[in-house]
Amino acid sequence: MSELDVQIANRRQKRDEIAAAGVSVYPHRFEFDLEPSVVKAKYDDLSIEELEEKALRLRVPGRITAFRKQGKLVFADLHDGKDRLQLFLRKNAMSEQTWELLLQLDLGDVVGVEGQLMRTRMGELSLAGDRITILAKALRPLPEKWSGLKDVELRYRQRYLDLMSNTDSRRVFETRARIISGIRSFLDARGFLEVETPMMQAIAGGAAARPFVTHHNALGIDLYLRVAPELYLKRLLVGGIPRVYEINRNFRNEGISVQHNPEFTMLEFYWAYVDYRQLMDLTEELITGLAEDILGTTTLSWKGEELSLERPWKRYSMKQATVELGGVEPAAVESEERLLAELHARKLEVPKARTYGHLLAALFEATAEDELRGPVFLTDHPTDISPLSKQKPDDPRFTERFELYLGGMEIANAFSELNDPDVQTQRFREQMLAREAGDDEAHQVDHDYVRALEFGMPPAGGEGIGIDRLTMLFTGSPSIRDVILFPLLRPLPEGQTGDEWMVESED
């Protein structure tokens, strides 16, 4: 029997002993007044005398995370995931049965405690408990109380243990929730309507990405998990909803890295009658506002550096960035031939689709992208890599588009939306050709979307903002896995799940 098996067996035995005394170890409910962190927040400023005077009796539920046993007096910590409340448990303050139950409790057990709120000699706010109700028995030992759970693989695979033992982890997900609700308030206040559009789509459009394929049995058709909600949201512009947004998951069948998870959360919004310039202003306002509200500052600390969100943010066109930040000669970004020569000279990989736009983008990525520490708007992307964007009036090789870079990461992508159905058809054709030329990220053609445009879509600006990456920046998390509760990991092979004993205990 391993050490773990011994501990589990001990806990099971204690559970059975408690149950044998006629007590339910898994009761259905517990009538409670306040949770530990709320008690702490509400009463921690009261003095010993004030607490004595109030003589507050409270019923408080939580998980036991520490014992300090001292003979006929037991101190324990009751935790609710946010904060702990000390329990002050004296033998002669409770019934014999309650004292017996207390001695049978283990670290990790979920209990409800009733007693009077007081302060100890050392001044700690404590609940002097006289009644204890077991609410759930923990059959497995908790991670170490001081170091917490550090093993990153376990933290992702068993996030509940991470949340239980690392308060910082809880804080990350609270910040994430505040970002999302902050975005909702911001957009709702400006008259945007939140909607939900299909995640299973017959045509995976709206972004250059490989989709996941699934199958609908009753209809007998393959469906794609959406790579973006874009084409549906713009159908809503056609339908007469002038300000619309969606916050939800996108799925891209691509590699996993510190910045990429196959499913990720995106805000996408569309605003009729404006162009990408107003979107840049709105983006600055949204993100600095979120930082002020949530972090109380517009200076982020990111990878050991300070990142100031002070407005206005820098703007570089892709061509300009390649020249000014990438150190490329101005003449070299003006033609396909010169770009190709430059890529060869720098021994860089040449993209499969050798169009002007793809070549410029490749050179930009190789020379200048890493220099965009941010906040920087990278603007005016080539037309042939931006099939849904409107061209610049003065130079049709480029579009009215921007990407926001923050901390070296691409956070947002936006453009003045292409609303000419015939131009859109032409762009889709070019994407088909690119696909045939081997670019399997090229957009699929969506005829119904073009038909929608034929009914007239108002000019509009549209933008997507990556919620996961924004959360990384706000919480100083270097990996996207730290801001996704259950990131995708390869399943453990048979026999390495650590649960073999459960199979044995079935007989």
Next chain:
RNA sequence: GGGACGUUAGCUCAGUUGGCAGAGCAGCGGACUUUUAAUCCGCGGGUCGGGGGUUCGAGGCCCUCACGUCCCA
């Protein structure tokens, strides 16, 4: 896909040149009515990620597989 690093008790980690596998916490037994990483006395706990090889002898060296982390593509 390539490279570097990691995987030792439930958890956090040591383990020197290849020579008896360790500590703290947690667990078990005992003492203790104001502790808070409680303290004190005692005890138990290992598929050193899996497999193969070299060697008198492998946690440590070699090969291989798995999982993870980071970097590169």
